Structure formats: structure tokens, C-alpha cells
Amino acid sequence: MDQWDDMRVFLAVARAESLSRAAPQLRMDAATVGRRIARLEARVGACFVKSPQGYALTDLGARMLPAAEAAETALGQVAEAAVAQTGQLSGQIRIGAPDGAANYLLPQVCARIGADNPGLEIQILALPRVVNLSKREADMALTVSPPDAGRLLVQKITDYRLHLAAEAQIAAKITTRAHLKDVPFVGYIPDMIFDKELDYLGPLAAGGVQLASNSVAVQAMALRAGAGVGIVHDFALPAMPEVRRVLTEEVSLVRSFYLVRHLSDRKSERLTRFAEAVSAGLRAEVARLEGAFP
Structure with a gap:
């Protein structure tokens, strides 16, 4: 051994x-x-x-x-x-994910899978970059864009929605796009956006981002503290009671999650069953959390 x-x-x-x-x-x-x-x-x-x-x-x-x-x-x-x-599933399985999913979705989903499979050790690898499956950083990964290279299995899991949001007192003052010029923006560090699908703000923040982080969780904490306005996942809002969506009719984004696996793992019943459980759990969890904000 x-x-x-x-x-x-x-x-x-x-x-x-x-x-x-x-x-x-x-x-x-x-x-x-x-x-x-x-x-x-x-x-x-x-x-x-x-x-x-x-x-x-x-x-x-x-x-x-x-x-x-x-x-x-x-x-x-x-x-x-x-x-x-x-x-039952057993042993260790590691899943990589961008930190939005890793913080607000995967803990609940993996807790339920773990409860059904007590011999299973689940590791959630939260990274502000693409997980390198070729180097076996993880057994599988969530991505926001389907990879276009490598010997990989790629499955679309679900769409999810994002909106502009701010702390409640700030949000109350934003009723038109013109009001955005008077509010600082919170968002990604521009040169650390590792996927084009994460470039949320675009022309909305033409004047730049005043408080930036490569972490969605840090951006969320900044918004909760009243640092400004930024793009927030709808599925994260239930964990942010101080924050309100703004301009929902004018600014609404849709993105998707994909599950990516090694092609060589396609015959593994264990990993396939875990992938199926994660996919079903993520679809249900996104629907549940977004349901609070029709």
C-alpha cells in the first residue's frame, strides 16, 4: 500500500x-x-x-x-x-467548477449525493480559471463554455440567469440606465476574465470597474457591503438578502453550465452515475433558487 x-x-x-x-x-x-x-x-x-x-x-x-x-x-x-x-458510490471523486457554482450550488448538490452514498468522498475544486482535466486536476468539471479541443465528453446541464443588482438602499436609487453613471461598478478584474461568457458588464461599465475581483464570492460580499452595482447570478441572490435586482427588464443575461469529463472515463459506471447525479441536482437547484425571482 x-x-x-x-x-x-x-x-x-x-x-x-x-x-x-x-x-x-x-x-x-x-x-x-x-x-x-x-x-x-x-x-x-x-x-x-x-x-x-x-x-x-x-x-x-x-x-x-x-x-x-x-x-x-x-x-x-x-x-x-x-x-x-x-x-452505492465510494472512493474519492473531485469536481472542478468556477467559484459561482462552487459557492452557491455544488455544496447543496454534493451534500445530497454524499448522504445517499456514505462511502463517497467528494472534493469541490473552486478555481477562478478553467480546470485542467488533461493534468487530472479533477475527475470532471463544470464550465460556462463548451471546450472545443481535447478528448472530452461534454454535456450541457442547464441555463442560468444573471441580473444587475445592488444593496437595497443603492438599488432603490437605480430606476433607469442613466442612474448607473452615478454608481460604482463591481465586477471581474478585466485581464483575469478566463472565459468570454464571464465578460458580463461590457458597455454598461464603459467607465471601468471601481472594485474588482477574480472571485464571484468576493464580488458578492462587496455588493452586500454597498460597494456599488454589479452582475449577480440569480441563484446566488437567496444567500444575499441585502441585495436587490435592478433594471431587470433592460439588463438580463442567460448563460449555461456544461459538465466536462475525460473521454477515457466514458465506460466508468461510477463516474457516469456521479455525473448524472450532479447534473440532475444542479438542474433542480438552479430551478429552486431562481424560482424565488420570477
Whole structure:
């Protein structure tokens, strides 16, 4: 088992090409990951070439990689057998998502899936960027645009809606577009918008964004604190009782969530069942939360 655990650390570093990037996936600190790699290399030889740019595989490491991936696949097959025998999901599954979905939707959805499958460990990876499935940062990911490259399974889950919103006292003063010029805008850091579908404000904020963050949750807290006006997911509004939508007839956006998986996982009953449960749960949760704002 210790040898597989070493292979698990080896795989994470090989895919992340960095101790610090591999550490969160392994639930270790970077120093511990470094010690584990040193222990492995003391036993088998140098697996990585270290440089300021990160960790690159040596010839030995490149030869080890297929065997480590085969061991990973074999362990996955054990989990598949458990699904077939018990009817329940088990083991660890990681889903990546933009932080709007990760903060306001996935906790409820995954809690219900976890309650039905007590042997399952669900990890939600919230990132203000696209999750890299090719490096196995996650088993699957939510995106707001369907990827157009890579060997991937892509499924549209649901549409969702967004509107301009502000703290209640500020919102009461915004009854026409002309009033927007007198209110600061809250939004994304312009050069950190990682998907064109997240470029919500466009010409509305022609004068710039006065308070910006790469996190939807930070933007939400700023709006709750009265920092200005910004675009908010309708499904997030029930968690923001201080905030009200404004100009709903004039400014209304529709975006979509897609579930993206590795093509090689299409035969995995375990991951397919989890994907189906997440998709159904997200559709229901978006409908429930948006239902408060017809």
C-alpha cells in the first residue's frame, strides 16, 4: 500500500509539474510532497529534473508513468466493482467548477449525493480559471463554455440567469440606465476574465470597474457591503438578502453550465452515475433558487 501511495504522489507531481500545485490535490503541504518524492527517488532513482520552471520527468520517470497510471486504473476498477456489488458510490471523486457554482450550488448538490452514498468522498475544486482535466486536476468539471479541443465528453446541464443588482438602499436609487453613471461598478478584474461568457458588464461599465475581483464570492460580499452595482447570478441572490435586482427588464443575461469529463472515463459506471447525479441536482437547484425571482 505504501508503494501505491508513493505512486499516487508521483502521479500528482508528474501531472502538476510542481510540488506546490500537486500538494492541494494530495491534501499535503509542499514540503511533505517533496519528502515523499525524495523517498521514492532514493528507492528507484531520479524521477524528476528540478528547475525554477518546475518538475519535469526524467527518462526513468517517463517509463514509470504508464505503470503508475495502470495502477491508478486498477484501483478505479476496484471502486467500480464496489458500485456493482453495493449499488452505492465510494472512493474519492473531485469536481472542478468556477467559484459561482462552487459557492452557491455544488455544496447543496454534493451534500445530497454524499448522504445517499456514505462511502463517497467528494472534493469541490473552486478555481477562478478553467480546470485542467488533461493534468487530472479533477475527475470532471463544470464550465460556462463548451471546450472545443481535447478528448472530452461534454454535456450541457442547464441555463442560468444573471441580473444587475445592488444593496437595497443603492438599488432603490437605480430606476433607469442613466442612474448607473452615478454608481460604482463591481465586477471581474478585466485581464483575469478566463472565459468570454464571464465578460458580463461590457458597455454598461464603459467607465471601468471601481472594485474588482477574480472571485464571484468576493464580488458578492462587496455588493452586500454597498460597494456599488454589479452582475449577480440569480441563484446566488437567496444567500444575499441585502441585495436587490435592478433594471431587470433592460439588463438580463442567460448563460449555461456544461459538465466536462475525460473521454477515457466514458465506460466508468461510477463516474457516469456521479455525473448524472450532479447534473440532475444542479438542474433542480438552479430551478429552486431562481424560482424565488420570477
